[in-house]
Amino acid sequence: PLPGPLKLLRMMRAFRVFRLFKRVKSLKKIMESLARAIPGVINAFIILVLVMCIYAILGVEFFRLHGEGGSYKNERGDVVLLTTARGQDYGWEYFGNFPKSLYTMFQVLTGESWSEVVARPLIHGEDTTVSVAFALFFVSFVVINAIILINVVVAVLLEKMVDPEEDKGGEDEFEE
Numbered sequence: 001p002l003p004g005p006l007k008l009l010r011m012m013r014a015f016r017v018f019r020l021f022k023r024v025k026s027l028k029k030i031m032e033s034l035a036r037a038i039p040g041v042i043n044a045f046i047i048l049v050l051v052m053c054i055y056a057i058l059g060v061e062f063f064r065l066h067g068e069g070g071s072y073k074n075e076r077g078d079v080v081l082l083t084t085a086r087g088q089d090y091g092w093e094y095f096g097n098f099p100k101s102l103y104t105m106f107q108v109l110t111g112e113s114w115s116e117v118v119a120r121p122l123i124h125g126e127d128t129t130v131s132v133a134f135a136l137f138f139v140s141f142v143v144i145n146a147i148i149l150i151n152v153v154v155a156v157l158l159e160k161m162v163d164p165e166e167d168k169g170g171e172d173e174f175e176e
Contacts, residue, residue, distance in 0.1 A: 030161070037160035044153040048145060052109065055141050056102040059095045062137070066091035066122060073126040082121055090121055108138065109145050 021027045066072065067082035067090035074080050082090045094104045108114040122134040 033161040034157075037157045040156040040160065041153055044149070044156050048149040048153065051145055051149060052105050053098075053102065055137075055145075056098055056105045058137070059101040059105060060098060062134070063095040063101075063122060064091045064097075066095070066125075068092075072121070074124050075126065075128065075131070077126065080121075094118060105141065108141060111146075114138075 021031050070083045070089060071079050071081050072090075084090060084093045086093065093100070095101045104114075104118055108118055119135070119138045123131050123138075125131045125134070
């Protein structure tokens with residue numbers, strides 16, 4: 001019997017199942033393919049994060065003052081009260097600085113109620129042209145990141161799983 005917190009070390013036994021990766025040929029092949037795909041997936045993921053950062057910076061510039069004073073005018077000219085559950089102005093809470101905006105854009109990317117909470121207060125503003133531009137902002141973000149770039153990450157991963165193991169002999173030689 002182990003004393004106190006050392007009893008938690010027994011839980012490490014659950015990780016013994018990973019020994020199967022060495023012994024089962026198909027599992028070993030999957031793990032090797034995943035290991036070969038890591039550099040390409042990291043590069044694709046960096047591009048994804050870079051695009052998210054660009055949109056987050058734009059979000060700070062465009063939206064941080066939206067709902068300042070706790071209200072905004074909608075398309076019918078009505079004043080709509082707009083404070084968050086934490087008592088902050090809408091724009092400041094979701095887009096007040098880069099980390100807040102990046103987190104909000106991550107929320108948009110995951111699809112977690114972004115339409116109702118994040119986009120609709122911006123899209124239903126007083127100026128129709130600005131509302132359309134804001135809608136295009138969010139639609140383009142979702143199309144570029146959620147549809148195109150995440151599929152690029154998956155494509156890079158699958159390419160390494162399908163390709164046979166690379167020869168380590170050197171460069172290809174051309175016949176003349």
